[in-house]
Amino acid sequence: MLERDREQLAAAFRRRGKSSWRHTEIVRALQRDAENKCMYCESFIDDVSYGAVEHILPKSRFEHLALEWSNLGYCCPRCNTNKGAYWSEDDELRVLDPYTDEIESALMIVGPVVLPRS
Numbered sequence: 001m002l003e004r005d006r007e008q009l010a011a012a013f014r015r016r017g018k019s020s021w022r023h024t025e026i027v028r029a030l031q032r033d034a035e036n037k038c039m040y041c042e043s044f045i046d047d048v049s050y051g052a053v054e055h056i057l058p059k060s061r062f063e064h065l066a067l068e069w070s071n072l073g074y075c076c077p078r079c080n081t082n083k084g085a086y087w088s089e090d091d092e093l094r095v096l097d098p099y100t101d102e103i104e105s106a107l108m109i110v111g112p113v114v115l116p117r118s
Contacts (some may be wrong), residue, residue: 027053030074039098040083041071049077056097058085073099 003029009039030053036045045051075083088094095104108115 014076021064022053026072027051027074027113030072036074038076040075040079044072045076051075052077052080054080054083056095056099058087060085061087070099 031045036051037043037047038048039054040050042049051074054073055062055066055067056071056073062071065071082094083095086095095102108117
């Protein structure tokens, strides 16, 4: 889906209220973009459970970004629950954004083990 189409879709539902990000069209667009994989653990969501719309910057602290396409992702319920509304201003403690952060420069992946890079 093109960025322009994503923004138009989000804009169309922005006027409907706080929970518009749950709308079927938005969920399906996010699911397609993520190829039905969790944005954090990369599990195929249908293999583990149902999917959830994730707010990278929590909507409880960044309400004005609740419907910004760049702040939405698709994730599994385990990752969604584990992250919750967590947010830190400290770069050392923040959750990585899998769409904009250079994951390989922050983490070292050795088989099933993930370690922080020093």
